[in-house]
Amino acid sequence: MSSAPKVLLVDDDPIMRELAYEKLNAANYQVSMAENGAAALTILKRDGADLVISDLEMPVMDGFELTQTIRADRAIAQTPVIVITASDHADAVDRAFGAGATSFLAKPINWTLFNQAVKFVLRASNDQRALRQARDQAEAGAKFKDGLMSVMSHELRTPLNAIIGFGQLLGERFAQQNDPLHKEYADYIIDGGRRLLNTISDMLLASDAGSGPIAIAEAEATVGDVIAAARTISASVIATTQTDVIETVQDVDLAINCDQRLLARALSKLIENAAKFSPRGAKIIIGAALTKSGDLALLVKDEGPGMAPGRLKQALAPFAQSDMSLKRSEQGLGLGLPLAGAIARAHGAQLKVISTVGLGTRAVIVLPADRLCSPAAKRAENAA
DSSP states (O other): OOOOOOOEEEEEOOOHHHHHHHHHTTTTTEEEEEHHHHHHHHHHHOOOOOOEESSSSOOOEEEEEEHHHHHHHTTTTTOOOEEEOOOTTHHHHHHHHHHHHSSSEEESHHHHHHHHHHHHHHHHHHHHHHHHHHHHHHHHHHHHHHHHHHHHHHHHHHHHHHHHHHHHHHHHHHTTTHHHHHHHOOOOOOOOHHHHHHHHHHHHHHHHHHHHOOOOOOOEEHHHHHHHHHHHHTHHHHHHOOOOEEEESSSSEEEEOOOOOOHHHHHHHHHHHHHSSSSSEEEEEEEEEEEESSEEEEEEESSOOOOHHHHHHTTTSTTOOEEEEEEEESSOOOOOOHHHHHHHHHTTOEEEEEEETTTTTEEEEEEEEEGOHHHHHHHHHHHH
């Protein structure tokens, strides 16, 4: 059974102290008393309290200064304070709240209201304490998760790179020896290592995106460079699904300021999604063109089954696939669209997805016009 709440009663009027003491004691509170703010601070720092009830006008240290001092001391700053005033000055309550008071009562005291105010403030304080504890636990969990992800990244990337590298050496050796069976085994090792490495990278990026905007390393790149890099990343999925990829690019040499690696990764996620969820051998269009407003639209369009609005909303959330069971036909964590959206936002861009059941899906990353390199500036740079 929990102990009764501790209340510190502060008032220079001994009659007022005794009356309030009797009311609080009858309600089974543990009550301590002080005749001014300085004495109250000594008791509060020594014994603690769940609630301070203080008169505003007292000698040595008044209620205003007491409240301000409590709020300035980190160890006791969260202690709720009810102030009691008999002042006729309209600004007394405003000053009290400005000092950090939680609530106030006016003299002469309505003792029924007094008891209810004490109960209300204590309950609200307990709720706030529970919220702070939940927040602290959540922050601690987030820090632990970020630390764990960093350790996983280091501890798993190193052996995986070794596995992939030696798998490639074995594959080359078996190819030279005209040993297709063992060459196929080596390719399985390489493919599995790369898939696991990509999964780890996606989880790390999702963790970064959950903690705030993804940091990008800006540099100049052409639209053609970004699309070529995205197709390289997606090559395995494209080959497996036998997808027919068609490019319709307005200007492959158009230069943009971006993180080429991340932007290509975002585009590759859209390409891989289109390939995975389209019929085998279906056409996928990769497009790039300037909009009427001068923005750059990077488009991936497929002939897949499309998605209903509710399903589309789910697909834009992390770790969501239409089937997340272990028996699902499509691999992956369901991070494709969320990661593409996070990378787009890091560039000040938007990811727009339009999907119609039976007609396919269009996913567009719209980069703002200020991401485009000025042709005039480019010519001046080349001339220099």
